[in-house]
Amino acid sequence: MKWENVGEMNCSVARTLSVIGDRWTMLIIRNAFMGTRRFADFQSQLGMTKHLLSDRLKRLVEVGVFTREAYQQGRYEYRFTAMGDALYPVLLSMAAWGDRWLDEGKGAPVVFVHKECGKPMTPTMACSECGEPVTVHNVIPAPGPGLMTINEKA
Amino acid sequence: MKWENVGEMNCSVARTLSVIGDRWTMLIIRNAFMGTRRFADFQSQLGMTKHLLSDRLKRLVEVGVFTREAYQQGRYEYRFTAMGDALYPVLLSMAAWGDRWLDEGKGAPVVFVHKECGKPMTPTMACSECGEPVTVHNVIPAPGPGLMTINEKA
């Protein structure tokens, strides 16, 4: 199977990966969450080549993660849509995993402070119904309405 | 910058992506969470070429996400370590985003049931301190102990 067909799998994870699953896209999104908006800033911060950045931004706009708005003649800002904002938990879960398992003994580069309670926190996956933390041990996947086969191919 | 240097950034997200951020790795991990353990099963379920699968599994074992244990002479099973289990929230956050934003009107292929409360739920990112949901609007990133510069290069 080719990568370009991954998005056609009947799987939410595969479809998500078809949008954010290539080498640079999540780093672009990370920087966007840190406030970066403009082409040149993304490029200098990430050190990626311009044509790749151009492609990725174009694609994220097409998919609906970013809007592209001129802030001057021919100068654009890329800003999250609601769909883009909703990627924040994906970013947080990656940051939390890297902090815990790949910190090389130096501690977390960034800590997250929850505005409401004012405390530095670890982003934690919880049940929307009862609020308790969820892990691989207490979640059971079950067939949903959109299921046909778990791994349909072609 | 080349992709191989991304893992050296002083950023937990970048380091996480250096492990799980290539085309196939998260799909391998998805299937592992669904119970797949063996080379041939990963290969037939994912439809990826054998040498790529071989590379990815080798790497995930090196990094510490999987163990590789013989279940017969020369036959191996790949199983999550604690480090690997801890990737579950990343998978859940991707599944939740895909369900919400890329379902193509067909509904979620899989729903998650929380064992403790017994209800189908939406995996939600919450504050470890107060348990309230967190979003891009109520989290403030702050410098942590491992920070030197936010985007050190080279």
Place this chain on the structure above:
DNA sequence: TCATTTGGTTCCATTTTGGAACCGATTGGG
């Protein structure tokens, strides 16, 4: 015994990425 399964490796063509040069439109400085 002999075909089949498993878990790969090797080879090659195609695709993607990385690096650099180039470019037109816009802007800011003098």
Place this chain on the structure above:
DNA sequence: CCCAATCGGTTCCAAAATGGAACCAAATGA
């Protein structure tokens, strides 16, 4: 107004990664 610099790209080419198929040795199973 003129000129240099900036912005947001595009084009070209080399290098690296991926995709497809063939091949292979060890172990199994009939």
